[in-house]
Amino acid sequence: MPQRNDRHLSQRQLRDLIQVGEIDTVVTAFTDMQGRLQGKRFHAQHFLDHVAADGTEGCDYLLAVDVDMNTVEGYPTSGWDKGYGDMEFVIDWDTARRVAHQPATAMVQCDLVWPDHQPVVASPRGILRRQLDRLAAHGWTAYAGTELEFILFENSYEDAFTRDYHGLTPANQYNVDYSLLGTARVEPLLRELRNSLYASGLNVESAKGECNFGQHEIGFLYDEALVTADNHAYYKSAAKEIAAQHGQSLTFMAKYDQREGSSCHIHLSLRGPDGELVFTDPQRDAEADGRSALYDKFVAGVLATAADFTLLYAPNINSYKRFADGSFAPTTIGWGKDNRTCAVRLVGHGAAARMENRLPGADVNPYLALAAMIAGGLHGIESDLPLPAPIEGNAYLTDLPRVPHDLGAARDVFAASRIARQALGDEVVDHYTNMAAVELTAFGAAVTDWERRRGFERL
Structure with missing residues (x-):
């Protein structure tokens, strides 16, 4: 796939920047129900060695909380009765970019799937993808x-x-x-x-x-x-x-x-x-x-x-x-x-x-x-x-x-x-x-x- 523009990073470019020490932090982010970016900041070498190929995980309550991050009732996919398990973050490499206002930092945005690799249907990005x-x-x-x-x-x-x-x-x-x-x-x-x-x-x-x-x-x-x-x-x-x-x-x-x-x-x-x-x-x-x-x-x-x-x-x-x-x-x-x-x-x-x-x-x-x-x-x-x-x-x-x-x-x-x-x-x-x-x-x-x-x- 072509890059979105010449200021985005290809997977290879991001890898090269990490290897020469120009990028030392990689953010993996997804968009929650409220439209906010949520995720993790990884040391770049760990991202390269593990996350780039395998992705990462996050608690499924991230699509079942209010704006204050309080756990609430009423979501069949997440709750105390289900043990608050994980969702998997699947990197969309088309989104790779520098975070220019943070030193030596890059970001990738992610889609969400369950551990069995079925899509998280309530994910905002997934909802838009289906209409597209x-x-x-x-x-x-x-x-x-x-x-x-x-x-x-x-x-x-x-x-x-x-x-x-x-x-x-x-x-x-x-x-x-x-x-x-x-x-x-x-x-x-x-x-x-x-x-x-x-x-x-x-x-x-x-x-x-x-x-x-x-x-x-x-x-x-x-x-x-x-x-x-x-x-x-x-x-x-x-x-x-x-x-x-x-x-x-x-x-x-x-x-x-x-x-x-x-x-x-x-x-x-x-x-x-x-x-x-x-x-x-x-x-x-x-x-x-x-x-x-x-x-x-x-x-x-x-x-x-x-x-x-x-x-x-x-x-x-x-x-x-x-x-x-x-x-x-x-x-x-x-x-x-x-x-x-x-x-x-x-x-x-x-x-x-x-x-x-x-x-x-x-x-x-x-x-x-x-x-x-x-x-x-x-x-x-x-x-x-x-x-x-x-x-x-x-x-x-x-x-x-x-x-x-x-x-x-x-x-x-x-x-x-x-x-x-x-x-x-x-x-x-x-x-x-x-x-x-x-x-x-x-x-x-x-x-x-x-x-x-x-x-x-x-x-």
Whole structure:
């Protein structure tokens, strides 16, 4: 297989770098349910002598814990009654890269299998792979790009923790959307992020300011969907590590405060067996605006399944605080041509024609969101769904169906979805339904600052 680009490492290159002492640490990583990289750091020689050929293992609770790593009930594949056994990490050598912000360090990302070599069905990377295989059966390849926003603070992570995440100092004190002065104020960090990520194999485009105080976005060139998801997971982990090295912190929470939330708009298109465009058809009538019938059906499917898959686009309690009228985050399910008030925005022409899913926030697991979009699009194609009329003007003011209003509502729709179960399988749907139930139970048991402020004296 060719390397993803000339800054990735082949298996032979990694071996040579270890043997000459240029790499002394190799990270083996997989992506968990929450979208985080988890794994081990190996001494490079041990990796070369043992792990490179045989892989490594990790406890199966890594796909059955909450965000705090607490063991929880409800996962048939893992639990005290099953003894918390191992999963095996299977190296995907296409992912080998330098970790440019860490000295003499490389990383490989992994798929997960059970000791009998059967796939771990609930693994996010495996879920996306299966939807990509469905596309491949039609002769199509998915290309995607993720636009990921974060909020940067002057406080270190340790200081933020000590302050209970209150009273933090944002890196900018006003709206710096597209402001060159605003990005220049934090350029030492942004520059290191751009250059380090590029050196680690990501195709970095640009950095720009956003609306919330201290909010920024770094953009990357689109790529095949699995490559984009792998890079997305790496980027989130690397960005936090680099911020920590600067004595700062950043968050990918969907909604940190009352101001604008942080989004992860996902752009997606399909190509044919020889890379030909399948989302365009200049011969169609003018009303189609150059779109192919296939494109229309794909978008229709994503819209028709938007509620079914909202749990995978908005996986946390906090995700739903972002959906607010007039916020540039959607509240209704519809599409428009270059219309940022819509859940789905169609942009570009010819080779650049693509759909933008504006539902996901920065807390999304990219593998699950891309899998959901592909499953939805295939549903539209296989069911020959017609594309509804586009929204002209303000989508917030339409009477279209609403995005599920909270995690509980999204969980219930997902759990009951025939489409989700047919596309993803019962095991996946039940697994991530339980993940939502765990979060809802934890949140329901918590006493919040809001409750104390309202009730301590006055109730």
